[in-house]
Amino acid sequence: MCGIVGYIGEKQAQPILLSCLCRLEYRGYDSSGIAVLGSDIEVYKDAVRVRVLEKASPPLIGAIGIGHTRWATHGEPSLVNAHPHCDCTGKIAVVHNGIINNFQKLRQKLTSEGHNFISETDTEVIPHLIEKYYEGDLEKAVETALREVEGSYAIIVLMAGEPKLVAARKDSPLIIGVGDRENFIASDVPAILDYTSRVIYLEDDDIGVVTTDNIKVRRHGVEIKRKEHKILWSVEDAQKAGYEHFMLKEIHEQPKVIRDTIGVYVSMTEPVADLALQGDTGLEDMLILACGTSYHAALLGKYIMEELIKIPVRAELASEFNYWGRTSARSRTIVITQSGETADVLKAIKRLREEGRRVIAITNVVGSTASRITDQVVYTRAGPEISVAATKSFIAQLMALYWLALPYSKIDIRRLDSLIMGLRQLPGKVQQVLDNEAVISECAKQLSRHQDVFFISRGINFPVALEGALKLKEISYIHAEGYGAGELKHGPFSLLGSDTPVVAIVAQDNTYEAMLTNIREVKARRSPVIAVVEEGDEAVGELVDSVILVPQVDAIFSPVVNTVVMQLLAYHAAKQRGCPVDFPRNLAKSVTVE
Numbered sequence: 321m322c323g324i325v326g327y328i329g330e331k332q333a334q335p336i337l338l339s340c341l342c343r344l345e346y347r348g349y350d351s352s353g354i355a356v357l358g359s360d361i362e363v364y365k366d367a368v369r370v371r372v373l374e375k376a377s378p379p380l381i382g383a384i385g386i387g388h389t390r391w392a393t394h395g396e397p398s399l400v401n402a403h404p405h406c407d408c409t410g411k412i413a414v415v416h417n418g419i420i421n422n423f424q425k426l427r428q429k430l431t432s433e434g435h436n437f438i439s440e441t442d443t444e445v446i447p448h449l450i451e452k453y454y455e456g457d458l459e460k461a462v463e464t465a466l467r468e469v470e471g472s473y474a475i476i477v478l479m480a481g482e483p484k485l486v487a488a489r490k491d492s493p494l495i496i497g498v499g500d501r502e503n504f505i506a507s508d509v510p511a512i513l514d515y516t517s518r519v520i521y522l523e524d525d526d527i528g529v530v531t532t533d534n535i536k537v538r539r540h541g542v543e544i545k546r547k548e549h550k551i552l553w554s555v556e557d558a559q560k561a562g563y564e565h566f567m568l569k570e571i572h573e574q575p576k577v578i579r580d581t582i583g584v585y586v587s588m589t590e591p592v593a594d595l596a597l598q599g600d601t602g603l604e605d606m607l608i609l610a611c612g613t614s615y616h617a618a619l620l621g622k623y624i625m626e627e628l629i630k631i632p633v634r635a636e637l638a639s640e641f642n643y644w645g646r647t648s649a650r651s652r653t654i655v656i657t658q659s660g661e662t663a664d665v666l667k668a669i670k671r672l673r674e675e676g677r678r679v680i681a682i683t684n685v686v687g688s689t690a691s692r693i694t695d696q697v698v699y700t701r702a703g704p705e706i707s708v709a710a711t712k713s714f715i716a717q718l719m720a721l722y723w724l725a726l727p728y729s730k731i732d733i734r735r736l737d738s739l740i741m742g743l744r745q746l747p748g749k750v751q752q753v754l755d756n757e758a759v760i761s762e763c764a765k766q767l768s769r770h771q772d773v774f775f776i777s778r779g780i781n782f783p784v785a786l787e788g789a790l791k792l793k794e795i796s797y798i799h800a801e802g803y804g805a806g807e808l809k810h811g812p813f814s815l816l817g818s819d820t821p822v823v824a825i826v827a828q829d830n831t832y833e834a835m836l837t838n839i840r841e842v843k844a845r846r847s848p849v850i851a852v853v854e855e856g857d858e859a860v861g862e863l864v865d866s867v868i869l870v871p872q873v874d875a876i877f878s879p880v881v882n883t884v885v886m887q888l889l890a891y892h893a894a895k896q897r898g899c900p901v902d903f904p905r906n907l908a909k910s911v912t913v914e
């Protein structure tokens with residue numbers, strides 16, 4: 321997820337482009353760049369944040385320009401990979417947000433036709449394709465070029481000698497800001513709100529042709545009219561897309577994040593990383609290391625891998641592993657880290673590499689240290705996560721773990737097919753949980769009145785109970801513990817009572833009956849119980865105080881829908897208590913010290 325902008329008018333474009341880009345940094349901030357058309361196109365870009373670029377860039381004269389702030393997906397953050405990207409002549413410049421899935425094929429073809437590529441990005445194929453098809457009509461050349469592109473894109477094209485901007489979108493947001501003797505194009509409303517509140521939303525397959533005093537929208541070659549909207553939001557509200565907090569926005573982004581993350585791992589059978597788990601090397605075990613919420617993903621990875629690949633898997637805290645952990649030559653290690661910068665994880669990687677172990681990283685940040693010092697990287701596609709408490713990045717990590725395991729799974733083909741189908745249906749299932757937010761928020765209000773809460777479950781949902789407790793602790797300042805339901809009787813029972821509610825996650829799997837027993841034991845000690853159960857379950861409702869229903873999914877996917885309930889419980893409890901949800905006290909998004 322990057323931020324793109326365009327300006328055409330009577331004022332100098334450079335300062336306007338830079339201030340619009342600053343408003344879009346919540347979409348990505350690992351590099352930035354602008355291109356301005358004066359007598360010719362001048363480009364200034366680097367692997368720096370917009371404010372730094374602003375200070376360093378020389379004056380670029382011209383009243384037409386485009387700009388970009390990046391969240392790297394293909395090619396590490398660097399000057400050469402930063403946008404805008406140009407064609408061989410330097411006369412066509414493009415900024416892009418999205419992912420071009422067939423860029424390698426296009427690149428090979430264009431290279432064989434004499435085009436010279438300088439970056440590692442998927443985007444660079446676009447200006448070269450436009451150059452290939454340009455015969456005096458820029459819109460036509462853009463339309464023809466885009467017919468060859470597979471994937472998602474929002475682009476803005478600037479061309480020397482053409483006093484216009486051409487914009488196009490497919491599966492990535494793009495808006496036009498309507499001004500007076502000037503117009504704007506941007507990924508999202510926050511970018512332009514300092515200049516205008518009149519906005520036109522482009523739809524998929526629309527092509528916008530924007531000049532200083534005219535806006536034309538074409539669709540499949542035909543000119544159409546798009547409605548103009550008046551935006552009443554403040555810039556900050558707009559950055560949150562109307563949600564009150566980044567955390568709630570990021571929770572609601574999860575159906576798209578699941579689609580984006582599994583969408584990249586095209587084929588089922590093509591391993592996303594070389595686990596090399598069976599046959600020649602006879603690996604003994606697998607070790608998954610992480611911290612915080614990512615550690616709970618590691619624990620879930622243990623259940624997923626053991627269930628599908630049938631080998632022993634250890635999940636350990638990186639901070640503990642660094643002082644105690646052992647591996648053998650026949651261990652395979654995966655580290656999970658959203659930021660790719662958590663010190664404890666980096667220390668573990670360095671030690672493992674010194675011991676000659678191969679390490680695979682699952683990370684959300686292209687170019688992060690973890691992605692550079694490991695043998696293989698599996699990127700999650702959660703986009704930038706602003707809220708300190710991890711939500712969408714966690715769900716994306718689970719998608720990566722399912723994808724890592726499936727090609728190596730030792731299950732029969734019919735089961736494999738049903739799991740693949742189940743994965744593809746997950747975005748819809750998660751949306752169903754989000755649609756049930758009102759019920760979850762009511763239960764959260766009950767929790768917000770207490771200072772101690774237990775989360776319990778068994779089997780593959782035990783790590784979800786841990787994550788539920790961590791989320792509540794992180795943002796609502798309520799003391800919470802996640803526990804294996806079978807463990808309560810070995811101590812925590814002493815803490816139960818009417819002041820200590822219990823959230824019980826009850827999955828339709830081999831732990832179901834045991835969970836019913838544990839809930840009866842908890843009720844016998846007068847704790848109020850909120851149960852998270854699958855639609856169609858009648859038995860649990862009779863035993864507990866409140867029920868949160870989740871859609872039916874295969875048991876191995878139940879942690880995904882149950883986790884979204886945990887996230888919303890914590891969010892609404894924290895909101896009820898007036899806590900600073902996005903930036904809780906004493907915490908940081910990435911802890912780069914041991």
Ligand code: BG6
Nearest residue numbers: 612613614657658659662710908
């Ligand atoms: C903490 C964050 O600092 O680090 C958590 O607040 C996160 O949300 C943890 O889970 C681990 O971070 P990462 O980037 O290694 O997954």
